Amino acid sequence: MLQAESLTPAQRWGVAIASAVAARSPRLRDALVLDARGAVGDPVIDDAFAAASLMAMNNIFYRFRHMVAKETYTQKPARLRMQRIAKPATNKADFELFCLAVSAINGCEMCIRSHEEAVIKNGLSEDQVHDAVRIAATMNAAAVAIELPLMTA
Numbered sequence: 001m002l003q004a005e006s007l008t009p010a011q012r013w014g015v016a017i018a019s020a021v022a023a024r025s026p027r028l029r030d031a032l033v034l035d036a037r038g039a040v041g042d043p044v045i046d047d048a049f050a051a052a053s054l055m056a057m058n059n060i061f062y063r064f065r066h067m068v069a070k071e072t073y074t075q076k077p078a079r080l081r082m083q084r085i086a087k088p089a090t091n092k093a094d095f096e097l098f099c100l101a102v103s104a105i106n107g108c109e110m111c112i113r114s115h116e117e118a119v120i121k122n123g124l125s126e127d128q129v130h131d132a133v134r135i136a137a138t139m140n141a142a143a144v145a146i147e148l149p150l151m152t153a
Contacts, residue, residue: 006127010040011094012135014048018098019136021052022105025143043089051098054085059106066110093122100129101136 007015013036020029036045057080065073088095100115119129 010044015101015132015135017048018052019139022102023140023143055102059108062110063108
């Protein structure tokens with residue numbers, strides 16, 4: 001799965017790590033970080049963690065707004081601190097791709113649409129979006145399998 005041809009190594013590792021964090025799998029996260037350190041370095045890992053953390057907040061907030069569908073809530077300022085999105089350690093396109101993957105796991109339609117648009121505007125392709133979401137889906141499934149307790153007969 002991490003051999004997706006349309007993505008750079010930094011994009012693959014960043015999406016995978018951000019997805020493992022979003023899927024709440026410490027074992028998968030730690031294994032990916034260990035392998036990624038030698039492959040892509042700390043800035044990608046830092047951005048993956050930052051994307052997962054920011055989306056943990058934003059996805060809840062914006063999913064609530066979307067699901068409630070009351071204009072009164074959309075008129076209120078979010079007042080969420082999101083400066084890291086504007087100043088990633090790597091680059092804007094990759095950071096948005098990490099955010100998109102996490103938003104897909106967290107199921108926030110508004111965030112998925114927003115980050116997909118930002119990714120495309122920053123020069124990435126629909127093939128790259130598709131591959132990133134496939135990695136996110138796979139990491140989420142791996143996290144479920146890894147974190148499930150062993151069944152005994």
